[in-house]
Amino acid sequence: MTEAARDTKSARTRRRVVDAAAHVLLRRGYAGTRLSDVAEVAQVQAPAIYYYFSSRDELIDEAVAVGLDRARSLVTEALAEAPADAPAIDRLAIAVAAHLRTLLTHSDHAAAAVRTVPQLPEAMRERHRQAQRDYVAVWRALVAQVREEGDLDPALDPGTALMVVLGALNWTAEWWDPARGSLEGVIEAAQRLVRDGLATSQADGA
Amino acid sequence: MTEAARDTKSARTRRRVVDAAAHVLLRRGYAGTRLSDVAEVAQVQAPAIYYYFSSRDELIDEAVAVGLDRARSLVTEALAEAPADAPAIDRLAIAVAAHLRTLLTHSDHAAAAVRTVPQLPEAMRERHRQAQRDYVAVWRALVAQVREEGDLDPALDPGTALMVVLGALNWTAEWWDPARGSLEGVIEAAQRLVRDGLATSQADGA
DNA sequence: CACACTTTTTATTCTTGATGAGAAACCGAG
DNA sequence: CTCGGTTTCTCATCAAGAATAAAAAGTGTG
Numbered sequence: 214m215t216e217a218a219r220d221t222k223s224a225r226t227r228r229r230v231v232d233a234a235a236h237v238l239l240r241r242g243y244a245g246t247r248l249s250d251v252a253e254v255a256q257v258q259a260p261a262i263y264y265y266f267s268s269r270d271e272l273i274d275e276a277v278a279v280g281l282d283r284a285r286s287l288v289t290e291a292l293a294e295a296p297a298d299a300p301a302i303d304r305l306a307i308a309v310a311a312h313l314r315t316l317l318t319h320s321d322h323a324a325a326a327v328r329t330v331p332q333l334p335e336a337m338r339e340r341h342r343q344a345q346r347d348y349v350a351v352w353r354a355l356v357a358q359v360r361e362e363g364d365l366d367p368a369l370d371p372g373t374a375l376m377v378v379l380g381a382l383n384w385t386a387e388w389w390d391p392a393r394g395s396l397e398g399v400i401e402a403a404q405r406l407v408r409d410g411l412a413t414s415q416a417d418g419a
Numbered sequence: 420m421t422e423a424a425r426d427t428k429s430a431r432t433r434r435r436v437v438d439a440a441a442h443v444l445l446r447r448g449y450a451g452t453r454l455s456d457v458a459e460v461a462q463v464q465a466p467a468i469y470y471y472f473s474s475r476d477e478l479i480d481e482a483v484a485v486g487l488d489r490a491r492s493l494v495t496e497a498l499a500e501a502p503a504d505a506p507a508i509d510r511l512a513i514a515v516a517a518h519l520r521t522l523l524t525h526s527d528h529a530a531a532a533v534r535t536v537p538q539l540p541e542a543m544r545e546r547h548r549q550a551q552r553d554y555v556a557v558w559r560a561l562v563a564q565v566r567e568e569g570d571l572d573p574a575l576d577p578g579t580a581l582m583v584v585l586g587a588l589n590w591t592a593e594w595w596d597p598a599r600g601s602l603e604g605v606i607e608a609a610q611r612l613v614r615d616g617l618a619t620s621q622a623d624g625a
Numbered sequence: 626c627a628c629a630c631t632t633t634t635t636a637t638t639c640t641t642g643a644t645g646a647g648a649a650a651c652c653g654a655g
Numbered sequence: 656c657t658c659g660g661t662t663t664c665t666c667a668t669c670a671a672g673a674a675t676a677a678a679a680a681g682t683g684t685g
Contacts, residue, residue: 222682223632242538245450248673260674261633269673331593332448366611373608376594377587384586387537394579402579405572410616429662453642466644467663475643 227265229255232321234276239325239386243332246273274337280326281344287315287323288351301358302411306404308355309382313400316386324386352379359411366413378407433471436461438527440482445531445592449538452479479535480543486532487550493521493529494557507564508617512610514561518588519606523595530592558585565617572619584613 233255237246248269252259266272291311295304315323330338330345356375359365365374382403389399439461443452454475458465472478497517501510521529536544536551562581565571571580588609595605 226632240538242448242450244448244452245538247671249671258634259672260635263674264632332446332451366615369608369611370604373600373604374612377591377605377609377612380590380593381583381587383593384590385583387586387589388582398576398579399583402575403583405575406580406583406612406616409572409618410612412615432662454644455642464664465642466665469644470662470664 226255226257230257230262230265230272231276231279233257234272235280235320235322235325238273238276238329239321243273243329243334248272270334270337273333274340276322277326277329277333277337277341278344280320280322280324281341281348283320284312284315284323284326285344285348285351287311287319288348292351292355300364301355301362302364302408305355305359305411306408308352309378309404309407310400312382313385313403314396316382317389317396317399318391327383328386349375349379356411364413365411369411374411378410381406432461432463436463436468436471436478437482437485439463440478441486441526441528441531444479444482444535445527449479449535449540454478476540476543479539480546482528483532483535483539483543483547484550486526486528486530487547487554489526490518490521490529490532491550491554491557493517493525494554498557498561506570507561507568508570508614511561511565511617512614514558515584515588515610515613516606519591519609520602522588522592523602523605524597533589534592555581555585562617570619571617575617580617584616587612 230251233251233253234246236254237250241247241250246269248262249259251272252262255262262272266275288308288311291307292304295307316327317324326341330341333341352375353371356365356371360371365371385399385403389396436457439457439459440452442460443456447453447456452475454468455465457478458468461468468478472481494514494517497513498510501513522533523530532547536547539547558581559577562571562577566577571577591605591609595602
């Protein structure tokens with residue numbers, strides 16, 4: 214604990230293992246993550262992993278935890294840098310961008326966490342539930358503010374709308390391919406959809 | 420082949436097995452789908468599966484194929500029932516509802532297919548690529564029409580916007596829980612978000 | 626250089642789950 | 656009730672992969 218900060222060789226190896234786990238997890242899913250693959254990616258012999266983690270699950274658990282934490286902190290930081298008095302809807306757009314950036318380029322961990330959590334064995338999922346809630350709470354607060362400022366379509370249930378929006382963002386990890394389009398393009402489209410989608414709609418017939 | 424239609428006992432058992440496979444696939448992912456679990460759900464002895472399928476992969480393959488096909492056909496049917504001259508944006512809303520209904524209540528297969536395809540081994544994914552394209556093509560056409568009718572925000576790239584929207588829909592399978600809210604509520608929120616999100620936005624400051 | 630500790634390797638065990646082979650159970654037609 | 660085909664099960668095998676043990680290789684320090 215104390216020397217978690219100190220950057221010894223072994224600390225670096227350990228980190229490489231966790232990173233590798235996230236990498237594999239992201240592409241293969243929970244059950245498909247083999248220690249041998251993780252080891253290969255981490256440039257380590259498979260049994261060496263047991264020096265750092267006492268079981269496969271413990272390793273995966275940590276990779277997911279790191280991912281959830283990273284997602285939350287990167288979004289939080291991005292929000293902290295924004296002018297505090299900006300309209301909530303703008304802050305929401307900032308969060309959208311940060312979330313996408315984290316998911317798509319900054320961190321395999323975040324993407325792995327997001328995509329994998331649903332497949333985890335119940336016990337493990339339970340352990341991350343709180344982290345998940347914490348993250349969603351950040352968003353909930355944002356949406357609530359948007360509503361207070363009158364920028365949320367009153368016909369929308371805030372909770373449901375939020376989940377639909379987060380879904381749109383999370384799913385990008387499934388299809389976005391750096392080769393096929395710019396990240397900025399995706400971010401812009403997402404921001405626009407969210408902004409206009411949530412906005413109070415004007416006179417609508419039907 | 421010829422008597423695929425005939426509903427013999429064995430045909431029913433076979434279907435149960437495929438259904439069970441979809442069920443397990445949906446919750447456990449590709450690698451996590453064990454024949455023993457499938458067998459249990461299907462009320463069959465594990466080795467009995469080999470009477471119908473020559474391998475695990477073949478079974479999964481079929482489950483996915485059924486899912487993709489079901490998704491496409493249910494949406495297509497819903498569209499066929501709509502007045503052909505309705506505005507494209509309305510037809511899009513119909514597709515949204517049909518997609519969600521299929522995913523969330525009609526069929527484990529569709530949900531399994533949607534969620535699992537990215538994890539499949541390359542060879543298998545290849546085999547379904549066409550089916551996927553066919554399905555997306557239906558949506559592409561809808562969006563294109565929306566654009567022609569001038570109801571699509573010109574600042575949005577149609578392809579990207581479509582993926583973002585489909586993501587929002589597909590991800591619902593991860594969180595929606597019949598116990599926690601009505602399906603209709605989700606559908607309505609999604610429709611509203613899509614409608615307003617895609618819509619040509621009015622004077623927007625910055 | 627020799628010692629005490631950390632990290633990695635190699636060899637081995639144990640479990641789980643897919644698959645194969647053949648036996649048993651079922652079912653409709655004589 | 657009895658036979659031939661169909662359908663399903665039982666038992667056995669096999670491979671993959673997680674986990675452990677114990678030896679080996681490093682690393683730093685006096």
